[in-house]
Amino acid sequence: MKNSAKSYLNANRIKCLYIAGFVFLGISAALGIMLGSAPLSPAEISEAFHGGFNASAGARIFAYIRLPRTLASLVCGAALAVSGAVIQGVLANPLASPSIIGVNAGAGLAVTLCTALGIMGGWRLSLFSFIGAFAAVMLVSLGARRWGAYRGTVILIGVAMNSILGAVSNTITTLFPEVGVMSNDFRMGDFSSVTYQKLVPAMIIIFVVILILYTLHNELDVLTLGEESAKGLGLNTSLMRTLFLLLAALLAGCAVSLAGLLSFVGLLVPHAVRRVAGSKSSGLVGLCALYGASFVCLCDAIARTAFSPYELPVGIIMAYLGAPFFVFILIRGRGGRRRD
């Protein structure tokens, strides 16, 4: 009786977190669409739906600026948070995240190269961005396995990877100043230059990958038991590890191709979700997607309005809000984890 009551409470908590997540998502998306240097009223948004996207100035702002930007911030937040959760699980390292182990830097280098070659958007940009992210994550993963997969190794290899890839990107932007993509906005993460041409392919890929990852949540859980235990349960660990890293790289690559080098969300959101919802991957993937999307969208709305008419790169707001919150949840969580 006691166990079933606890089980009910746990399942109930996940349900409540999902409901709260959807409410948070709705509020963030509404603020993302309405706030900006030219605030939009619900009537203007309604007008865009009924009278067409060119019906008024407000409708045009909604259709061509706010909507793609809000959608981009939502899908990027979801992608990076889920990517972080997957990478942390596969590498068995809570400090691993796309920005820390060089995955974002790999995608950033690919985007820089694409821009230098004149590829400004579409499927090719998403594809190259994914290739850059995947190459970086595989190098880190293989390096950690070859030279010892203890927790510090992964991070140290990632730090080295970040430096090398950053140096190559900087070399390209120095030699080809017209590239300009490695601007401050790109380094900090920014949604001001999102277009439908960039958004649609990345959004489709991110949506499909998150769905696939959701169906693989038991495999991800079994992988966290360790190499030998997972093999003992019949899991093809090498294949699944590569598949998970590939999917995580796809998510990170697509996010970077849209918004630049957004950091923190891939580390912060999975940790925060684990603290309240536990580590079961079924809840983790869905909740990380919801809360990651809401968090980035809200930060972008604040970035646009806090110092209006000036606009800050969203990465700055994420660091202001995210870093203290991250330290708070780490300190608060220590009490319950002394037996680790």
Place this chain on the structure above:
Amino acid sequence: MIELKNVSAGYGKSMVLKDVSAAFEKGRLTGVIGVNGSGKSTLLKAILAMIPISGGRIMIDGYPLDRMTRIGIARKAAYLAQGKSAPDMTVEQLVLHGRFPHLNYPRRYTGRDREIALAAMAQAGIAEHARKPLRALSGGMRQNAYIAMALAQGTDYILLDEPTTYLDIARQLELMKTLKSLADHGKGIVCVMHDLPMAMNFSDRIVLLDEGRILIDDKPEQVCKQHIIDSVFGVALERSADGRTYSYRY
């Protein structure tokens, strides 16, 4: 029955097992003993196809191992690795993963799987801790949780690599009694052990490995009589007057 015929296996070019032939039957607890580096863990990994074999043949219930899939092997034999991690999940979640090999994509645990997991937790004496995080349990309780996971796997064989490590003596004895009971109820238990008296006391059969070769494969009383343990380990093993227990003399 798990049968090994002239099996050689190792890591890269280094051969750890050399021409090993043995049989592990259902309803029997086989203790695998040997000094460090003698190939005990490698033997278990070879049986589970976790390392490639370079010579010989392994059969599980008449099926050649090299024709079985990883899932197929996991449905036949459960494995409890040495030095297992304590992942961030509850006991129930861990035990439920024992049903993993029985599901196809997209793997979703059913009510039947939950019933089996619950029965396995009860059998391993861990049911009252089902909702607790693994990390909040003592080493002995964690080991029982992993035993429950192996039971939930529903295999005919369970292979364990030094399961009594880090446990106090009371927990070691409790665990060995559980394993013995499982063997008595028809499971084939293959257990790598370092504690010689415990291995002799609880095993139905002893396999002694030395430098990758089997020195003896016999009943504990026969192993004791032949004094091979004395020469391999440098200690004398004695059987009590009533023939029920073994102890060191050194």
